Amino acid sequence: MFGLSEQNLSGRRCIWVNGPVIVGVGPSGLAVSACLREQGIPFVVIERADCIASLWQRCTYDRLKLHLPKKFCQLPKLPFPEEYPEYPTKRQFIRYLENYAKKFDIKPQFNESVQSAKYDKTCGVWRVKTVSTTGSFPSETEYICQKLVVATGENAEGVVPEIEGLQEFSGEVIHAKDYKSGEKYTGKKVLVVGCGNSGxxxxxxxxxxxxxxxxxxRSSVHVLPREILGKSTFDLAMMLMKWLPLWLVDKLLLILSWLILGNTQRYGIRRPNLGPLQLKNYHGKTPVLDIGALARIRSGDIKVVTGITRFHQSSVQLINGDILEIDSVVLATGYCSNVPYWLQESELFGKNGFPKRQSPNGWKGKEGLYAAGFTRRGLAGVSADAMKIAQDIGNDCKEELNQKKRKVATHRRCISTF
Structure with a gap:
């Protein structure tokens, strides 16, 4: 799959990679790998888990479906099967990714956790140090390459907020990434902290x-219907944006949402001052696409409560002073990037683990560093990044090859003249 040379230095494997190293084999890593494979460019993919798309396979609830129509979620070079529904299930999407890896012969180095990645200015290479996550005696490996693709994604780690008294609470507390089904919670009073799509x-x-x-x-949020007049809300927005300014598209979406969903503020859900598309573009905050939760809120089956002051042993105190008796807590408090923990670089990535430059300009840094899947535009952004990264790496490879050919030609002319 890749060209390399290997040495053993002080018990640590040292591997030279003739091509880019890609960290992460979720949708972003798979998409970049496939685009490189199509150009015949060798690469190595490093993954800390023992499977592809571990976030999808291990950290999602059973009922999950893609929020957007499948045409906006397919990766480069391979559409979804025609028989898949408009909104594929979690299992169908995982099957699609597994078939994707098989089609493009993507074979990651599984169970290798990146400890650090640093650019060696003296040698002009990236040094990526990993530790094996299997076995009684973890082994260390150092990959040396000239190009590094960060594809660990926007949602690598679950965010657990610090809330006063949470450790005192005697019931179960889990993050949404560990929630699978409500089956075991029948009859129980469960507090869901967070009101995004997961919450x-x-x-x-x-x-x-x-x-x-x-x-x-706790804060304001845009709730939009998943479909308007039988058409995907996202699809409708993309179509309108071809002809109208962003602010006007936002106005139209909010009017249509009010006609379909009513005034969400009546149920304790305030809308932000900025429109849903502007909020997404400027601050990366995704609107909620309603698939039935709002009807349950109207009926009282889902109770909306204000922010939390503190937890007690079997209850929670809210900002308005109410005390709520609860059995369990699900923290739907979002995810974050883990890039700052291992990448020793500060020009492309900021302290929050996202590129400093906004999409579509945050995919490329200096010294052969790339960022895939950090656009806050979901799977559509993943595909766009992958194609640009592979094309850029391909252009560099062609230029290097042309330089070698010119050197050979010059050498031959010199010999001929001699």
Whole structure:
């Protein structure tokens, strides 16, 4: 799959990679790998888990479906099967990714956790140090390459907020990444902290299993119908943006949402001052696409509560002074990038683990460094990044090859003249 040379230095393997090293084999790493494969460029993919797309396979709830139509979620070079529904299920999407890896012969180095990646200015190479996550005696490996693709994604780690008294609470506390189904919560009072897409869907799933969910809505959020007049809301927005300014598209979406969903503020869900598309573009905050949770909020099956002051042993105190008795807590408090923990670089990436420059200009840094899948534009952004990165690396490879050919030709002319 890749050209390399290997040495053993002081018990640590040292591998020279003739091509880029790609860190992460979620959708971003797979997409970059496939685009490189199409150009015949060798590469190595490093993955800390033992499977592709571990976030999808290990850290998502059972009822999850893609929020957008499949045409906006397919990776480069391979569309979804025609028989897949408009919104593929979690299992279908994982199967698609597995087939994708098989089609493009992507064979990652599994169970290798990157400890550090640093550019060696003296030698002009990246040094990527990993530790094996299997076996009783973890082994160390150092990959040396001239190009590094960061593809660990926007959602590498679950965010667990510091809330006063949370450790005192005697019931179960889990992050949404560990939530699978509401089946075991039947009849229980569950507090869902967070009102994004995950918080809404977890609350809906709990309600479907006859639990008693209360959802914490601390800040404002846009809730939009997933479809408007039988057409995907996202698809409609993309179509309108071809002809209208962003602010006007936002106005139209909000008017249509009000006609379909009503005034969400009546149920304790305030809308931000900035429109949903502007908020997404400027601050990366994704609107919630409603698939039934709002109807359960209207009926009272899902209770909306204000922010939290502190937890007690079997209850939670809210900002408005109310005390809520609860059995369990699900923290739908989002995810973050883990890039700052291992990448020793400060020009392309900021302290939050995202590129400093906004999309579409944050995919390339200096010294052969690339960022794939950090556009806050979902799988569509992943595909766009992958194609640009592979094309840029391909152009560099062609230029290097042309330089070698010119040197050979010059050498031959010199010999001929001699």
């Amino acid at each position: 809404m869907e977890v609350s809906l799933d709990l309600s479907n299993h006859n639990a008693k969910p209360s959802m914490v809505v």
